Amino acid sequence: MRPGSGHIAIVGGSGFIGSNLAESYLRDGEEVVILDNLSRPGVEENLRWLKDHHAGRVHPVLADIRDFGAIESVFSDAKAVFHMAAQTAVTTSLVHPMDDFETNAHGAINVLEAVRKAGRDAPLVFASTNKVYGGIEGIAMRELDDRYVPADEMLRVHGFDEGRKLDFCTPYGCSKGAADQYVLDYAKSYGMPTAALRMSCIYGPRQFGTEDQGWVAHFLTCALQGTRIAIYGDGKQVRDILHVNDAVAAYRALMRSIDHLKGRAFNLGGGPQNAVSIGMVLNEISRLTGRPLETANGDWRPGDQLYFVADTRALQNAVGWKPEITWRDGIRDLRDWLVENRFPASRFRQPRRATA
Template structure:
């Protein structure tokens, strides 16, 4: 093993302060979470296989900013023997690594299962065997609720809204029945349930966050995942954006700094919330259709967005807005950044760090 091989760094933590392990720690949410923890003087193991384009830049940024407290471990969650040493002295685990695209799951269901289901089982088992019985916070998805085809929706000019008043006011709660669809929904759903069961069967402190659409700085969005960033990056590059469906589908988007706050709050309260799943999203105040986001991007960039149309994709939800009242009640958490301000913050980061678009003038940076 060479001196530059990142696999050597995680075992070197033995005998030092117990680290926090973040699987997928070089990814979008993972790197923002790592930055926040490192800013609180934590030692952080970044466990990542760097397979997603661009994420190596996030790792380099973390190392440059935080130095020796960043401990990279280049490994794949599918390889138990490779990842287990990182968990030996861990004080906590955030499991964010995963295959994230429905389209990829349809094309490669075995890959999707191995990464999301088997990989999660590997992480849970490694945490169970750790010296400190490390708690595990798992990043799940709203796709565990299925396509939501039974929702009665009203079609307006630019968006769908639910016919039920309570659903319109609050969103979809955790009491919604699970209904896995697409291989991605099945693999993440299985992982979701494994995480909760490891608390029941083995006493591992676990909790699950079923996320809506998170966006913000350090995101390298593409057509299949990270659609808010993908739309903005495409517009800044003057490239066409493909809309699947009619663009009236609604999501409650959440700025990554609010997501990081939720993850950290959940860990702080793990003793009281272990074994529970919570919805995490921007809620009704940040519920926007694809069309509305495109309109705001056009305003920000001062140019129209070239849009191409395609049919609906398997498992697409016409409407999903998370009811986050449980998180607010149990943890005192709530979204703080409105979607327009958040989109402006992402545009500023894309200009400052990737050279895309023009400067937006005076602004305050939003930080996790």
Template sequence: MRGYGFAEWFRPGEYDRVEAVLPEILASGASHLRTHLSWAEYLAPGGEDWFDWLIPKLGGQIDLLPCVHYTPPSLSRNGRTTGAPKVLKDYADFLDHVLTRHGRHFSHVELWNEPNNLLDWDWRADHDYQLFCEMVGGAAYWVKQRGWKTVLGGSCPFDPLWLDLMGQRGVLEQCDAVGFHGFPGTWDSEEGAWRGWDMHLGEMRAILDRYGAPELWITEAGYSTWRGDQMEQARRFAKVMEAPADRLYWYAWRDLPKTVAVQEGFWFDPRHYHMGAVEAEGQPKLLARLLTDGGLARVREVTHLAAPSLAKAVKPVVITGGSGFIGSNLADSFLNDGHDVIIVDNLSRPGVDQNLRWLADRHGDRVHPMPADLRDESAMRDAIRDAQAVIHLAGQTAVTTSLTAPIDDFEINARGTVNVLEAIRATGREVPIVFASTNKVYGALDDLRMLETDDRYVPADARVRENGIAEDRPLDFCTPYGCSKGVADQYVLDYAKSYGIPSAVLRMSCIYGPRQFGTEDQGWVAHFLIRALMGEAISVYGNGKQVRDILHVSDAVAAYRGVLDNIGRLKGRAFNLGGGVDNSVSLKTVLHEIERVVNHPVPLGFSDWRQGDQFYFVADTALLQREIGWQAKVGWREGLADLARWLRENRSFPETEPTRVRA
């Protein structure tokens, strides 16, 4: 099977970035890496030292392809890096120097990048490409004389006439491979002319066969996730891996930070900053997770699983976030009752692809995956067109993420919810919707006076202490997450008033249980238990005395089903959903129980309180109980043991020795 590689540009001084990215690329199963060796940067102050470090660092661990381009302005005919050098032989001389100094670290060298693109080669001053052909043809000849192989930089967009000109001028006969660049679905300028990998590469191969048949390499292919469609990026990767090329480089491994200017003209284009398989801050997207988890085979498995199959004339239940923790449990419940379910999920969270596989294995073709993001209006309309009901669970779920990326948080939670509501309105039918809100809409509850005991906070107000927080509590949005979910909460309720859509809101406390892949930022009960089973220390923010009412997911599923079954009576209303007073526990209490469940002490570390964290939240669920007869049936200790049992059956954990807990 042909391997794959990544194209990743490193800029002078990015030592830490290289140290972080290279192990990730290797862990993904990539066998080769393409990066640039800028002639202009090499001759700039500090440039030689940078490349003296970079090329051996990369070439010592992976098959490296350096792309040598960009004329030093002082040597350029137009004073820019895109200009032809005043002395064309200078380019060959520089390559000669690079081969002597670093040639032991690579076998091929790429000559220029996108030479028919004005941003990389100023063809206005070389309209017939005579200068380029002389420069590259001479350099290629010399590189081959010295025993290395050459790759001609790929044209972008693909231009068969330009490639044929390279053959007529004798450039192709000096090259061992020719590059091709293609980004179908990302750039509007390419979309209209794109005719598929087979067609374009076949056209390219016909030209190459006339001039000595060098290898055909895809030196850049990619797909931007600027719309949030990570599944589509994985699909595009799987598709290009079937293309008839001798080698593939995917652009890129990591997104670019917004502070980096890519090329003049692209500064404000969001597409250019989301080309990576990993976010700029290091969070893996779906493609990176799948490659690291099981390579190309895993990518193909998941992308095939998530292929839409909506041909049957059914009235499905639509669950946004249906591959998530609560969503997959809800989907399983509906599927067990004979419903078809459309799973709308962008699969951006680790582990959710496993939940989707679990659903498909259990229920076959009644599961209809639709990999889509809430921000994609047309996808929401497609998903909801034939729905009998919608459970809206998808969203950005972490307070910490909302503080670092408030615009994304708003676009997903607030605007994304309006997209779902508008998709329902577009059906012209009264499709019911139940929305997953949060107790964070009540704010930090700073006005509640607390009494501090040895292991927990207790409200001084006897009514709150005995019953919890009721729905008549004033809304007080706090943190961007609380604001975005609160906005969505209110929009869902208003669409019942303004448009007659049967809608209801469940303001959830802490839900836990099987199929949860908890993280430090969201799903803390599962996160604590996973860390304990791994034998790792647990970080506690605050003093651990904060109190939550934790609810087993089976009880949450029953609440959603009950509200939906009674939506005619309950439309336009919000209900608190949590474990209630009987399942109210402090973090310290949960940690002590986890030590008992895993049968060894758990090391703890304490950090400062996080913004917007509540000392106490326990939901008063009396209203839900009165309206639909619902109540929590699974006690928290029983539920914690159930989650531990599921984790042990579905994940591998090391044998751990007892560890002394820091006092």
């Protein structure tokens, strides 16, 4: 991020990752504009939290990125922009593909054009997704007792890198993939300092996880409530989960280096050291809560990847970033935050542990 006057604009700044990112900059004394339509249930609590702790330096703008006229002025004095707003669920995109497109694809173009027309050459980092790689089909897999793993040894050691062929599937994959490519093209066509992070599963405090998105937080919430957890497929699907503190560090590191990294997309995830199956996470949650979990299995969902682990070596080499929080420590941290903030009467309440 270039020094100088102006604010940091976080589009979708009341959401899970956006609010954590905003709080990190507010702690540094920055002025932060939060552009959000508060459409996701619960995110108004994140905005209230930011205002309570950083009154005077957090500036909410309640508007929808689908309305260019409503958002244009937000970027007139922005010195850096993070675009985090999205329709985030594959399942929702299958039911409402037009709404998904309008938010994810059209909304991204509106943000890019508003930043370009502001004329400040403000850098923009976009929150993309590993779904741009599709279902990762055609990869030979081995089924172990508790997880799937690729037969290819190099994939097991490093994961999938950015050279993986783009393969948009499901309306969500298409809309986010289109936005991803527009962000990169604005660096080529207009010389704008733009870049993208293709994220795996991010989890942590301030997440309002649901069955359709934010599954780690959703599982923990169900466990603390004592409600049944629905598992789609056999539970051996593998993801490389990443704590939100590490994700925030990655976004900030990329923004700091964007002048020589513009036009590039990087994978962002926990990497092989944080690769876990759904069943492994459930077992850890059961151990942390001290109770067995009630689960029910359903059919596989469209676009579900048997295995996705991000190869993050390109990002590590480019900006010096690496994950610091192990998946077990991270899940414990989220459990402690949920108990403290959403289940204060829970018998599982324990003193909050600090994590790196």
